[in-house]
Amino acid sequence: MPTARAAARAAVRLGALALAGSLLAACGGASEGAADAAGGKVTITVDLFGSFGYKEAGLYAEYEKLHPNVTIKQTDTEDEADYWKSLQTRLAGGGGLADVQAVEVGRIASVAQQQADKFVDLRKYGADSLKGQFAEAKWAAATGRGGEVLGLGTDVGPEAMCYRTDLLKQAGLPTDRTELAKRWSTWDGYLKLGEQYKAKAPGKSAWLDSVGSLYSVMIGQQKERYYNASGELIWETNPALKTAWNTAVQASEAGLSAKLDQWSPQWNQAFAAGSFATIPCPAWMLGYIKGQAGESGKGKWDVAALPGGAGNWGGSYLAVPRAAKHKKEAYELIKWLTAPEQQAKIFTKQGNFPSSTGAITQIADATDPYFSGAPIGRIFGEAAKAAPVQVLGVHDQNVAQQITNALSEVERKGTAPEKAWENAKKGVANTLG
Incomplete structure (x- = not known):
């Protein structure tokens, strides 16, 4: 949901910060599989960023029906950057962790290469047998240096372009x-x-939501973005990244953007208000649009293939911290949630594109009435097949955040692109230390 996910990512990026609420009060160190006091009941806590669609698609209710002794409680954080910062704090302290923690694809290299000791090696519960269910790259990214299986893949983020047919029609453009x-x-x-x-734009609508989203989707079309295959940081000299930056700057200077920071309250409100006509959208964005635009948006949106070829933006994993209270039960839950049948249901209801090869086959002919009957199974399926296998680095998400912050300065504050680029370089240096 992801970068991601993807990140982020999906139907409704809502909720309290991950530190809030009694849900995450359970500290680590409890005996594995310990049951709650009342009659052997087990409460599995799940902490996500945004919405992965499980609750909305009825999967938690279905799992609880299949397992009467289990209750699932979820918290989520709207912004993945806030979520990750909170998670790092709790991992360092060993307390306040949920039984299941989500990890965006842009962070998974950090988990696999630097934090394997903080998460359960799922081979302990037989996860090895699941390898054939997932795309090879998806599985490999969550594998530690010692072969540890540190998470199960939820979705990937093949990219397309979502657009408002009514706004394009009013401007005299094809729909x-x-x-x-x-x-x-x-x-x-x-x-x-x-x-x-x-x-000829109707009202005060802009062509796209933000130049940050334009940059993010363009860089998602590249195999190498921030690191090369040798693990070297290359973002400053990567010509593909500079092309994405320059295109985003060009869009800003042409006045094509609504100047909205993604995940901000203003951005959320803009979906229903018709503040922009197009938005680059990985598959998980479909559910987000539905959640923000609401029932009144049904039939006004459509989906088309992305400019410049296929790409991937986002996708996530579900992992079990070593400090989790109910490790085995948590594994059984994430195994079920990421199984082909459940991934297919999530795509049909929320748009999150499966990382399970079996689920991809099941949803090939899917259409979405909310998006004017768009053949989303075909559009995103073709994009997923053609998307490059991306090189993932330890600090992908941190670098990406600094660049999109700098682009926001360009479009919202009028900062000169050269100055904003220097600010991005300083931001990356400060973040990485």
């Missing part, structure tokens, strides 16, 4: 997804169409 895909087959074509939209 057919096939025609649009041809018109914006390149990012230059996308920006040119945006300039046409701006000339």
